[in-house]
Amino acid sequence: MLFSIVVHAAPVQNQGADTALRFARAVLAAGHGIYRVFFYRDGIHNGSALSSLPPDEANIPAQWQALAAEHGLDLVVCIAAAVRRGMLNAEEAQRYDRSSSNLAPGFELSGLGQLVDACLQSDRVITFGGRS
Amino acid sequence: MLFSIVVHAAPVQNQGADTALRFARAVLAAGHGIYRVFFYRDGIHNGSALSSLPPDEANIPAQWQALAAEHGLDLVVCIAAAVRRGMLNAEEAQRYDRSSSNLAPGFELSGLGQLVDACLQSDRVITFGGRS
Amino acid sequence: MSGKSFLIISRSAPYGSSAARDALDVALTCAVFEQPVTLLFMDDGVLQLLAGQDPQPIGQKNLNAVQQSLPLYDIERLCVCRASLDARGLETQQLLLPVEAVAAEAIAQLIAEHDVVLSI
Amino acid sequence: MSGKSFLIISRSAPYGSSAARDALDVALTCAVFEQPVTLLFMDDGVLQLLAGQDPQPIGQKNLNAVQQSLPLYDIERLCVCRASLDARGLETQQLLLPVEAVAAEAIAQLIAEHDVVLSI
Amino acid sequence: MTLHTLNQGPANRSGLESCQRALQAGDTLLLIEDGVYWSLPGLPCGLELPPQVQLCALEADLQARGIASLAQPVDDAGFVDLCLCHERIVSWF
Amino acid sequence: MTLHTLNQGPANRSGLESCQRALQAGDTLLLIEDGVYWSLPGLPCGLELPPQVQLCALEADLQARGIASLAQPVDDAGFVDLCLCHERIVSWF
Numbered sequence: 001m002l003f004s005i006v007v008h009a010a011p012v013q014n015q016g017a018d019t020a021l022r023f024a025r026a027v028l029a030a031g032h033g034i035y036r037v038f039f040y041r042d043g044i045h046n047g048s049a050l051s052s053l054p055p056d057e058a059n060i061p062a063q064w065q066a067l068a069a070e071h072g073l074d075l076v077v078c079i080a081a082a083v084r085r086g087m088l089n090a091e092e093a094q095r096y097d098r099s100s101s102n103l104a105p106g107f108e109l110s111g112l113g114q115l116v117d118a119c120l121q122s123d124r125v126i127t128f129g130g131r132s
Numbered sequence: 133m134l135f136s137i138v139v140h141a142a143p144v145q146n147q148g149a150d151t152a153l154r155f156a157r158a159v160l161a162a163g164h165g166i167y168r169v170f171f172y173r174d175g176i177h178n179g180s181a182l183s184s185l186p187p188d189e190a191n192i193p194a195q196w197q198a199l200a201a202e203h204g205l206d207l208v209v210c211i212a213a214a215v216r217r218g219m220l221n222a223e224e225a226q227r228y229d230r231s232s233s234n235l236a237p238g239f240e241l242s243g244l245g246q247l248v249d250a251c252l253q254s255d256r257v258i259t260f261g262g263r264s
Numbered sequence: 265m266s267g268k269s270f271l272i273i274s275r276s277a278p279y280g281s282s283a284a285r286d287a288l289d290v291a292l293t294c295a296v297f298e299q300p301v302t303l304l305f306m307d308d309g310v311l312q313l314l315a316g317q318d319p320q321p322i323g324q325k326n327l328n329a330v331q332q333s334l335p336l337y338d339i340e341r342l343c344v345c346r347a348s349l350d351a352r353g354l355e356t357q358q359l360l361l362p363v364e365a366v367a368a369e370a371i372a373q374l375i376a377e378h379d380v381v382l383s384i
Numbered sequence: 385m386s387g388k389s390f391l392i393i394s395r396s397a398p399y400g401s402s403a404a405r406d407a408l409d410v411a412l413t414c415a416v417f418e419q420p421v422t423l424l425f426m427d428d429g430v431l432q433l434l435a436g437q438d439p440q441p442i443g444q445k446n447l448n449a450v451q452q453s454l455p456l457y458d459i460e461r462l463c464v465c466r467a468s469l470d471a472r473g474l475e476t477q478q479l480l481l482p483v484e485a486v487a488a489e490a491i492a493q494l495i496a497e498h499d500v501v502l503s504i
Numbered sequence: 505m506t507l508h509t510l511n512q513g514p515a516n517r518s519g520l521e522s523c524q525r526a527l528q529a530g531d532t533l534l535l536i537e538d539g540v541y542w543s544l545p546g547l548p549c550g551l552e553l554p555p556q557v558q559l560c561a562l563e564a565d566l567q568a569r570g571i572a573s574l575a576q577p578v579d580d581a582g583f584v585d586l587c588l589c590h591e592r593i594v595s596w597f
Numbered sequence: 598m599t600l601h602t603l604n605q606g607p608a609n610r611s612g613l614e615s616c617q618r619a620l621q622a623g624d625t626l627l628l629i630e631d632g633v634y635w636s637l638p639g640l641p642c643g644l645e646l647p648p649q650v651q652l653c654a655l656e657a658d659l660q661a662r663g664i665a666s667l668a669q670p671v672d673d674a675g676f677v678d679l680c681l682c683h684e685r686i687v688s689w690f
Contacts, residue, residue, distance in 0.1 A: 001681055006382070008690075012216045013174050015400050015630045016604065016690070018443055022657070026673035041286055041384075042145050042174070048218030052228035058443040061218070080289070084144045086180030086193070086234060096184035100232035102218060112293040119380045120268055120299070124680050127383055129604065129690030131263050131401075133588055138502070140597075147280050147537045148511065148597070150323055154564070158580035173406055173504075190323040212409070244413040251500045252388055252419070256587050259503055261511065261597030263281075273687070275615065277513045279568050280538030307611050308515040311541060316570030324568065347618065352514055353546025372621035375599055381687045393594070395522065397606040399661050400631030427518050428608040431634060436663030444661065467525065472607055473639025492528035495506055501594045518608040 002033045004118035007043035009130035011060035017046055020128035021063055028071055036074045036118040037064070039107075042130055044082040047075070049104035065106040076118075079109040134165045136250035139175040141262035143192035149178055152260035153195055160203055168206045168250040169196070171239075174262055176214040179207070181236035197238040208250075211241040270294045270301040271378035277308040278327050279319055284312045287384035288330050295337035303334075304366070304374060306345040310352065313344065313359040328360055335361075343374060390414045390421040391498035397428035398447050399439055404432045407504035408450050415457035423454075424486070424494060426465040430472060433464065433479040448480055455481075463494060505530040507590035511597045513538035514547065523596040529556035532586055535575060540565045543575040560586065598623040600683035604690045606631035607640065616689040622649035625679055628668055629655045636668040653679065 005024055009016025020037075027034055039046050046061055053059045068075050082103070083092055089109050093101040103109065119125050137156055141148025152169075159166055171178050178193055185191045200207050214235070215224055221241050225233040235241065251257050272291050276283035287303070294301040305312060317328045334342070346365045349356065356365050366374060375381055392411050396403035407423070414421040425432060437448045454462070466485040469476065476485050486494060495501055508531060512519035520542060527533060533553065535542055540561045542551050553559060561575035562583060578586065587593055601624060605612035613635060620626060626646065628635055633654045635644050646652060654668035655676060671679065680686055 003680070008384075010174065010217070012213075013402050015442065015444075019604075019630060019655075022442075022673050023676060026677045030674060030677050032677065041282065042142065045217060050218035050220050050225070050228075050230050050232070050234060052215040052218070052220065052224065052230065057216070057445070081144075081286075083184040084189070085142070085177060086182035086184070088182050088184065092184065093182070096182075098182050098184065100182070100234060102182060102232060102234050112289060113297060115290065116270075116293050116297045116299065119270065119382070120266065120297075124686060125380055125382070126602075126680060126686045127688040127690075129383060129688055131605070131609075131690060135587070140504075145282050147322065147324075151511075151537060151562075154322075154580050155583060158584045162581060162584050164584065173402065189325070213406075244409060245417060247410065248390075248413050248417045248419060251390065251502070252386065252417075256593060257500055257502070258509075258587060258593045259595040259597075261503060261595055263512070263516075263597060275515070275611075277515075277538040277541060277569075279565075280511065280513065306615050308513040308538065308541070311513065311569070314570050317568060318570065319568035321564035322568045328570075345615070345618070348615075351548065352541070352544060353548050354544075368618040371619045372599075372624070375619055375685070375687060376621070379685065381599075381685055383688045383690065395608070397608075397631040397634060397662075399658075400604065400606065426522050428606040428631065428634070431606065431662070434663050437661060438663065439661035441657035442661045448663075465522070465525070468522075471641065472634070472637060473641050474637075488525040491526045492506075492531070495526055495592070495594060496528070499592065501506075501592055503595045503597065515611040517610060 001123040002035045003027050004035045004122040004125045005037045006127040007039050007046055008041045009128055010042040010045040014130040016128040016130050017060050018058065021060060024067060034073055035122045036076055038115045038118055039077045040081055044077050044085055044087050047077045047087055047103050047107035050102050061104050065104055068106045075107045076110050076114045077107050079111055082109055133255045134167050135159050136167045136254040136257045137169045138259040139171050139178055140173045141260055142174040142177040146262040148260040148262050149192050153192060156199060166205055167254045168208055170247045170250055171209045172213055176209050176217055176219050179209045179219055179235050179239035182234050193236050197236055200238045207239045208242050208246045209239050211243055214241055267299055268379035270299055271304060271375060271381045272301060273304045273306060273381065273383045274309040275307040278312045279322060279324055283384055284327055290382060290384060291339055292337055295339050301339055302341040302343060304343045306348050310344050310348045310354065313361060315360040331360055387419055388499035390419055391424060391495060391501045392421060393424045393426060393501065393503045394429040395427040398432045399442060399444055403504055404447055410502060410504060411459055412457055415459050421459055422461040422463060424463045426468050430464050430468045430474065433481060435480040451480055505590045507586050507593045508533045509536050509595050510539040511537035513541040519596050527554050527557050529554060532558040532560060532590060534586060535561040537565055540569060543573040544571055545574055598683045600679050600686045601626045602629050602688050603632040604630035606634045612689055619687065620647050620650050622647060625651040625653060625683060627653045627679060630658055633658045633662060633666065636666040637664055638667055
């Protein structure tokens with residue numbers, strides 16, 4: 001079966017980001033596919049290239065990157081949610097005239113249409129929320 | 133009277149960041165002082181240099197910067213909360229070997245001791261929370 | 265691309281968080297992709313539909329304006345949880361748009377009628 | 385620098401959000417600055433003190449370990465809202481540390497006894 | 505005397521209940537953000553305050569949400585004044 | 598048939614109540630994260646489920662929080678299985 005995973009929870013502050021990651025691993029371990037992981041609302045912070053944790057704490061963005069590299073996951077960050085919250089790739093940094101970008105490699109900025117497309121293409125869609 | 137303001141709410145997702153900013157302006161307009169604004173938990177995103185909003189939407193980090201420039205505010209972002217969430221100044225970017233930084237000018241990274249110090253030095257302390 | 269029906273459940277008050285607006289953005293995107301979409305307002309989400317909002321003093325955009333555009337996008341099925349209205353002392357007549365008040369027993373049915381359910 | 389007494393109100397369950405840990409970090413910082421600090425656990429915050437936690441499978445650090453270090457930092461006054469315990473069917477004996485169960489009427493008094501109140 | 509702020513709406517009943525437990529005579533409860541919905545005129549099982557507790561609501565938040573309120577409206581300057589005339593502030597969120 | 602997940606603890610009663618309203622025979626409720634506290638054995642006014650609704654709780658979250666649970670424990674692989682054998686998933690948070 002083909003899954004898509006929607007993540008509203010930001011790492012560190014909410015457990016939902018970690019639960020989503022564990023769920024994604026379990027889906028792949030069971031031999032199913034993941035069409036897309038879509039990060040929305042504060043969930044866009046899962047795409048940070050700058051998250052810096054002590055060695056004994058989980059670096060969620062790095063874990064998404066590692067999982068994506070191993071399994072070829074499509075990690076899409078909602079562009080409208082991201083730029084408002086200060087999460088930019090090189091192209092958006094240039095468009096908004098900012099001196100640097102902070103979206104980690106392996107993540108892609110795109111529109112909400114990618115969420116709707118994920119729902120249409122997948123057999124199951126599950127959302128991991130934060131609060132508010 | 134001397135105030136300190138604690139902000140737990142991230143801009144965009146929670147109104148608390150905007151309420152805190154309006155409160156800060158009202159404190160200054162009434163002729164009182166602000167000893168410090170301390171950003172904790174997801175509130176650290178108030179310090180983003182990369183927040184990019186359409187012209188008709190409020191850019192909260194830019195508004196903090198403008199207020200600080202006008203009134204000499206001490207804007208302190210909790211360093212432990214910030215680095216975990218991917219908010220770095222140049223020094224921390226170097227320490228964690230990241231290629232860029234994203235803390236806006238006018239904001240400073242420092243420890244939780246600055247929150248306790250703010251409570252000790254101020255006549256009133258008020259917290260603007262998000263949820264969770 | 266096969267079509268699917270979408271149910272979007274919105275349970276947050278407007279303005280205190282961006283959730284209300286984010287739910288509307290998803291609904292409008294579904295409509296742009298020409299997928300049938302139903303909105304279900306529950307809990308504090310029913311407060312989104314109160315008329316007479318004016319968020320200019322808090323620096324936000326008026327959600328009432330977006331809500332009024334929903335029919336233009338063929339988003340015509342707006343459901344509100346009857347129990348949530350009752351708990352807030354509200355009547356459907358106080359709301360900005362015509363809505364379908366849904367009894368508690370009918371909510372499970374509404375969910376079962378849709379292919380995809382998105383909570384925001 | 386004049387001293388002040390701090391009351392930290394913690395109302396969130398552990399692990400679902402970082403709030404519990406963040407509240408402990410603030411309490412410990414107050415103690416390092418040699419300021420008297422009281423912790424008040426309300427609502428789901430009382431669940432932080434359940435013994436036998438083991439968050440290794442969810443990749444988080446055990447809060448019980450931090451809690452057990454509180455007396456070493458001279459943070460000895462731990463208050464829990466009695467009504468919040470009752471609503472969860474819990475007794476103080478089920479908690480990791482000795483606590484003072486505070487009746488609803490006494491919470492206002494507890495607040496009035498402290499110079500600074502921080503909610504986390 | 506303590507100033508309490510509450511920013512959570514009716515769905516978060518435990519936020520209100522905890523705040524209510526903490527109120528005593530001489531305190532003020534200021535409703536802010538989604539908290540202003542607690543002052544909706546028709547709200548069943550709504551706000552019950554101890555005697556001699558003043559109820560206020562932030563004007564900008566009332567206007568934003570389009571609600572007529574039973575609470576005393578207060579503007580941002582009034583919010584600051586409330587902080588001055590109470591000894592401490594407790595935020596419920 | 599629908600799989601419901603709930604990640605909010607007892608302080609968020611409206612989260613539970615909304616979820617309860619949405620359950621029907623054949624559905625499964627999976628408690629995750631702070632939601633597992635709804636399966637605390639001593640909880641007064643706790644979970645009441647319609648007939649033929651199965652109650653499960655994520656094992657990792659039970660273990661993390663140190664609670665004995667009345668719900669059927671489910672590991673991450675079981676979570677995926679539950680998604681397969683229900684037509685859709687509704688998340689309550």
